[in-house]
Amino acid sequence: MPAQTAPAKTQPPVAVLSRQDPKGQAARLLEHGSVLLLPDLDFDIAGFEDALYAQVSNEGVKNISYNPATGELKGAAAEGFAREQLVEIVARYSRWAEDLVRELMPAYGAKLQVGRTSWRPRSADHNLSKRKDDRRLHVDAFPSTPLQGRRILRVFRNVNPAGESRYWRVGEPFADYAGRFLRNARPMAPGAGALLQALGVTKGRRTAYDQLMLQLHDQAKDDDGYQAAAPHWDVSFPPGATWMVFTDAVVHAALGGRYAFEQTFYLPVAAMEDEAASPLRTLERLTGKALV
Ligand code: SIN
Numbered sequence: 001m002p003a004q005t006a007p008a009k010t011q012p013p014v015a016v017l018s019r020q021d022p023k024g025q026a027a028r029l030l031e032h033g034s035v036l037l038l039p040d041l042d043f044d045i046a047g048f049e050d051a052l053y054a055q056v057s058n059e060g061v062k063n064i065s066y067n068p069a070t071g072e073l074k075g076a077a078a079e080g081f082a083r084e085q086l087v088e089i090v091a092r093y094s095r096w097a098e099d100l101v102r103e104l105m106p107a108y109g110a111k112l113q114v115g116r117t118s119w120r121p122r123s124a125d126h127n128l129s130k131r132k133d134d135r136r137l138h139v140d141a142f143p144s145t146p147l148q149g150r151r152i153l154r155v156f157r158n159v160n161p162a163g164e165s166r167y168w169r170v171g172e173p174f175a176d177y178a179g180r181f182l183r184n185a186r187p188m189a190p191g192a193g194a195l196l197q198a199l200g201v202t203k204g205r206r207t208a209y210d211q212l213m214l215q216l217h218d219q220a221k222d223d224d225g226y227q228a229a230a231p232h233w234d235v236s237f238p239p240g241a242t243w244m245v246f247t248d249a250v251v252h253a254a255l256g257g258r259y260a261f262e263q264t265f266y267l268p269v270a271a272m273e274d275e276a277a278s279p280l281r282t283l284e285r286l287t288g289k290a291l292v
């Protein structure tokens, strides 16, 4: 094959699964870069429509975020009863998503950590900077939350009341994406991890792995040429669809659509069925260095 040829896609980016399918498939598919689509699940929001759809997030806030560990809700303009209702339904989604993940990937067990929940009432905002613009292809990496190699697994559900889909673009395999941007990735300055932590910029120590992941995120979003020409599939998720994906490895962009729930989970690489498929081990292979 000539060197210039775009890498061949060996598998479709979306795998459709139902609750009846044998357990154990889900982890393998997810860990190897599929978006897992569950078209036929129920999540009842009856009685909560007003709180969800009348709700507009605070100016400048992309998503409303909920912390299941503390019950704290951030970014919501609602007050009083509407706010209580919003907390209740988002908390209910969080438990629902956790039950689903534990059912589909029982082997992750106690190693699976529950992160934030979000309610996404808005469509892509045109006033965001490139780096914050999730309509541009990227892998997820969090500037203030170093993951030190842990995976980011997210469960989304579209509950748009007007029949509108949520539109995603899914990009090339992680190793290809990383291979493109690694050579220009800036390494962390010596001592920067400890300094950022001491200053309270990061919750925990930013590792060489976190630095590389942030660079992969930023460089892809900054690169207009890549955004215009990158290999991709466009995927739409209709109302009622649930989908889950390791967003630290699956190159993705959210092009449009409003009113979705999302629950984030973290998973140590040692809990994976195939640790070699993680971004951590992939980047260690590509750089020849230990990164955490
Ligand atoms: C993202 O993670 O880039 C956004 C996904 C979404 O809100 O659909």
Ligand code: FE
Binding pocket: 134, 138, 139, 140, 247, 252
């Ligand atoms: Fe993202």
